Amino acid sequence: MSLYYEAADLLTAPTNAGGSLKSRIFSKKDLKSQPAQIYALAIETCKWSTVLKEVVEYADLLRLERKVTPILSILLVHDLLLAKRGIALPATHGLRTSIERHKARLQAEFTKARIRRKLSTVEALKAHIESGLENASDTSDSPHPRWVRINTLKTTLEDQLDTTFAGYEYATTVDAVRQRGSKRLFIDNNIPNLLAITPSIDMSKSDAYRSGDIIFQDKASCFPAYLLDPLPEDGDIVDTCSAPGNKTTHIAAILLAHNSEPDECSQSIHAFEKNKGRAETLEKMVNVAGSQPWTKLHPGQDFLKTDPDSPAYKNVGALLLDPSCSGSGIVGRDEMPELHLPNLKEAAKTGSKPPKKGGKAAEPKDESRKRKREDNASSLEVMVDDDGEVTAVNSEEDLRVRLEALSKFQLELLFHAFKFPAARKITYSTCSIHAEENESVVQKALAHPTAKERGWRIQKRSEQIRGMREWPVRGLIEACNSNDELADACIRANKDDEHGTMGFFLAGFVRDQPEAVSLDAEFLRDERGHLVRDLMGIPVRVQPQDDSIAGSKDNFKTLAQYQDDGEEEEEWAGFEDDVKEEVPKTKAIKADPRSKGQKHDTSSTEKGNTMKKRPQLGIKPDKKRRKK
Numbered sequence: 001m002s003l004y005y006e007a008a009d010l011l012t013a014p015t016n017a018g019g020s021l022k023s024r025i026f027s028k029k030d031l032k033s034q035p036a037q038i039y040a041l042a043i044e045t046c047k048w049s050t051v052l053k054e055v056v057e058y059a060d061l062l063r064l065e066r067k068v069t070p071i072l073s074i075l076l077v078h079d080l081l082l083a084k085r086g087i088a089l090p091a092t093h094g095l096r097t098s099i100e101r102h103k104a105r106l107q108a109e110f111t112k113a114r115i116r117r118k119l120s121t122v123e124a125l126k127a128h129i130e131s132g133l134e135n136a137s138d139t140s141d142s143p144h145p146r147w148v149r150i151n152t153l154k155t156t157l158e159d160q161l162d163t164t165f166a167g168y169e170y171a172t173t174v175d176a177v178r179q180r181g182s183k184r185l186f187i188d189n190n191i192p193n194l195l196a197i198t199p200s201i202d203m204s205k206s207d208a209y210r211s212g213d214i215i216f217q218d219k220a221s222c223f224p225a226y227l228l229d230p231l232p233e234d235g236d237i238v239d240t241c242s243a244p245g246n247k248t249t250h251i252a253a254i255l256l257a258h259n260s261e262p263d264e265c266s267q268s269i270h271a272f273e274k275n276k277g278r279a280e281t282l283e284k285m286v287n288v289a290g291s292q293p294w295t296k297l298h299p300g301q302d303f304l305k306t307d308p309d310s311p312a313y314k315n316v317g318a319l320l321l322d323p324s325c326s327g328s329g330i331v332g333r334d335e336m337p338e339l340h341l342p343n344l345k346e347a348a349k350t351g352s353k354p355p356k357k358g359g360k361a362a363e364p365k366d367e368s369r370k371r372k373r374e375d376n377a378s379s380l381e382v383m384v385d386d387d388g389e390v391t392a393v394n395s396e397e398d399l400r401v402r403l404e405a406l407s408k409f410q411l412e413l414l415f416h417a418f419k420f421p422a423a424r425k426i427t428y429s430t431c432s433i434h435a436e437e438n439e440s441v442v443q444k445a446l447a448h449p450t451a452k453e454r455g456w457r458i459q460k461r462s463e464q465i466r467g468m469r470e471w472p473v474r475g476l477i478e479a480c481n482s483n484d485e486l487a488d489a490c491i492r493a494n495k496d497d498e499h500g501t502m503g504f505f506l507a508g509f510v511r512d513q514p515e516a517v518s519l520d521a522e523f524l525r526d527e528r529g530h531l532v533r534d535l536m537g538i539p540v541r542v543q544p545q546d547d548s549i550a551g552s553k554d555n556f557k558t559l560a561q562y563q564d565d566g567e568e569e570e571e572w573a574g575f576e577d578d579v580k581e582e583v584p585k586t587k588a589i590k591a592d593p594r595s596k597g598q599k600h601d602t603s604s605t606e607k608g609n610t611m612k613k614r615p616q617l618g619i620k621p622d623k624k625r626r627k628k
């Protein structure tokens with residue numbers, strides 16, 4: 001019984017009591033229930049409170065059950081509808097029976113709440129709540145700026161500045177937009193098409209947000225797709241862990257920015273999402289953002305179970321890995337959560353009074369509670385990872401064990417990504433501040449035989465796209481065993497510094513040749529795949545710089561291309577008339593199993609050139625994309 005009363009007390013403590021929910025729970029010495037249990041119930045109920053409020057109000061529960069206070073009603077209804085074991089009270093307990101006798105009605109209202117949100121399953125509703133979309137109207141006074149990505153699949157930066165953001169004052173620093181009461185915007189210097197706006201302005205009801213013209217996405221969360229920078233020659237892209245889809249839709253926007261005509265973009269994004277409920281959210285986001293023509297969804301599919309050698313992935317040249325992590329970089333985790341309580345109006349009319357025990361006589365009316373944030377540096381007690389999983393972490397050892405489990409999974413994901421035969425770019429990111437999930441994973445991955453065999457290496461800072469090269473916050477040198485170059489290659493973002501981002505980590509992996517390009521690729525082949533041999537019967541090497549040799553490159557393919565066509569190398573069967581001593585005029589046709597008949601300039605496949613050839617995103621707004 002104490003669980004619900006204790007959770008109710010902690011959630012309804014005066015806002016000036018200070019401290020985060022975590023610190024309030026774990027600093028209380030006289031609790032009868034397990035602190036982690038109270039925390040899990042309280043945090044989950046807050047997350048669900050907009051839905052629970054509706055359910056309680058529409059079921060008229062407060063009028064029918066006068067002993068139940070608003071806060072107790074949503075805690076109990078939460079467990080009735082969402083906890084595996086239901087309400088944690090004896091079956092005959094008065095509080096439990098007062099809720100359970102309305103079970104059918106409450107469940108019906110819960111279903112209606114889901115349908116009102118146009119979600120087809122409870123799983124999808126859960127994913128919707130986890131994604132934070134339900135509280136998009138949060139108007140908290142947090143000084144963290146609101147980052148807004150302009151979705152260039154649907155609109156342009158210029159158009160948005162002229163319409164949605166008309167009347168905003170332009171700030172020259174991100175700091176200036178944080179000022180409460182202002183109406184300012186800052187155009188980001190690192191990421192194209194990204195703005196920071198004053199956080200107290202609620203954009204969630206704007207047409208631009210509803211139509212997918214703008215997407216709320218923290219600056220640091222925009223780093224991975226921008227660093228990956230999928231170019232036409234990169235072929236297909238895999239987003240290994242996609243929901244809710246911020247990075248998937250960002251990849252699509254960049255892909256299209258590199259193509260002058262959207263119709264000509266033959267590249268696809270394979271978006272994997274293991275959790276079916278989250279996959280529904282992903283699908284919604286992809287549709288709203290208008291990236292569906294280029295996105296192949298793999299709902300409910302575990303990326304680790306894909307076969308990298310499957311023909312379906314033979315053109316995959318780039319992968320984005322943004323796996324589940326501790327979520328320790330997420331801003332606002334330590335604050336008091338927002339709580340929506342059911343309206344007391346009806347109950348008040350009929351004269352009902354909340355009981356003294358466990359409840360507060362003066363419950364707030366139909367409004368959200370906002371609490372001030374207090375520094376909570378010492379609380380390690382509970383970890384809520386970015387999938388919403390709550391883990392009790394009462395000691396350094398607990399934390400170590402949790403981080404070890406997470407990093408094992410993260411490494412496994414990287415090893416799997418390394419196996420895609422045509423891949424030559426990978427980004428690895430987390431919203432964790434812990435080196436165990438970041439620099440340590442990178443080092444272990446690089447040291448692993450799979451990485452070495454397949455030629456994967458870290459993408460150096462000097463090789464990174466401009467905005468990332470110029471970003472000042474880099475990896476932790478001490479976590480990189482004093483390897484300056486590696487630390488400099490790693491990208492970090494801090495959650496409490498002047499840049500106004502969440503805590504984040506990112507590293508790029510590259511290899512100069514896809515695996516399929518073996519030494520054999522250096523030898524010429526005719527159109528049937530046979531090695532071209534000289535008079536002595538020795539295979540003719542490709543002479544990349546020799547322009548004097550006549551011949552058409554179209555007559556020749558490399559081994560990798562023939563393997564790609566499903567043809568096998570044959571024994572030499574003599575000269576072919578039409579290819580006798582002919583060698584291509586151009587440099588070697590580098591095996592590029594990624595090209596899908598799209599315009600392909602072989603010279604631009606060389607890594608060193610890609611940065612120079614890249615369009616200057618962000619300097620000019622992209623032109624309007626045709627909506628399919």
Ligand SMILES: C[S@@+](CC[C@H](N)C(=O)[O-])C[C@H]1O[C@@H](n2cnc3c(N)ncnc32)[C@H](O)[C@@H]1O
Nearest residue numbers: 241242243244245246247274275302303322324
């Ligand atoms: C950090 S979130 C991804 C956020 C997403 N990239 C974005 O920016 O919107 C991690 C996601 O990976 C999913 N996931 C975890 N393991 C997976 C796996 N083995 N295969 C596919 N998805 C996985 C989780 O369900 C979760 O939705």
